[in-house]
Amino acid sequence: MSEAVLRPMADADLPAVQRLEKELFPEDAWSEAMFLEELAGCPATRHYVVAQDPDGRLVGYAGLAAVAGQADVQTIGVGTARRRSGIGAALLTELLDEAARRGCEAVFLEVRADNAAAHRLYERFGFVRVGVRKRYYQPANVDAIVMRRELRRRPAAGFTRGNQ
Numbered sequence: 186m187s188e189a190v191l192r193p194m195a196d197a198d199l200p201a202v203q204r205l206e207k208e209l210f211p212e213d214a215w216s217e218a219m220f221l222e223e224l225a226g227c228p229a230t231r232h233y234v235v236a237q238d239p240d241g242r243l244v245g246y247a248g249l250a251a252v253a254g255q256a257d258v259q260t261i262g263v264g265t266a267r268r269r270s271g272i273g274a275a276l277l278t279e280l281l282d283e284a285a286r287r288g289c290e291a292v293f294l295e296v297r298a299d300n301a302a303a304h305r306l307y308e309r310f311g312f313v314r315v316g317v318r319k320r321y322y323q324p325a326n327v328d329a330i331v332m333r334r335e336l337r338r339r340p341a342a343g344f345t346r347g348n349q
């Protein structure tokens with residue numbers, strides 16, 4: 186993941202997160218109040234991380250919701266200048282690991298039908314298409330593709346592989 190490191194998102198990160206959010210999602214950027222509400226759910230039902238370069242610059246972020254055994258990728262993004270260097274993959278790996286640590290059986294997400302880069306990332310991580318929400322993104326009038334990725338269940342204690 187180049188030199189960036191992941192760490193938990195804090196309230197103090199929100200001005201930098203907002204700058205990135207507006208760059209990444211110009212049509213439907215979350216407000217600072219929405220991020221604050223998400224962070225208030227950490228760690229009970231939320232897990233939010235940022236990717237930070239050695240010079241302190243925040244270059245990506247991601248968030249997971251985990252409620253009653255189901256996890257959802259709430260958001261994930263990497264600054265334009267730092268794309269294709271493994272940061273998105275590292276962020277997604279962290280969310281999937283956290284969902285597994287919390288005992289979730291599957292992770293869901295919604296992605297714009299026209300977001301080829303995100304589709305490739307999610308497919309590479311084993312997400313499969315399970316549904317579509319027609320014209321979900323407005324005003325662009327673009328469908329949302331719902332994707333799901335199962336998490337491997339840990340074998341029960343004492344389980345050993347048999348020969349049959």
Ligand SMILES: CC(C)(COP(=O)(O)OP(=O)(O)OC[C@H]1O[C@@H](n2cnc3c(N)ncnc32)[C@H](O)[C@@H]1OP(=O)(O)O)[C@@H](O)C(=O)NCCC(=O)NCCS
Nearest residue numbers: 209261262263268269270271272273274296302303305306
């Ligand atoms: C999607 C996004 C998070 C990927 O972040 P990234 O740091 O560039 O991703 P990575 O470098 O870790 O790429 C991992 C893999 O994803 C796929 N991928 C990522 N960007 C891609 C692109 N532009 N075209 C094709 N495949 C792409 C590739 O398989 C890539 O592996 P590779 O580089 O070895 O080929 C980033 O493009 C982004 O922030 N986009 C805008 C915000 C957004 O759309 N978020 C998702 C909302 S659902």
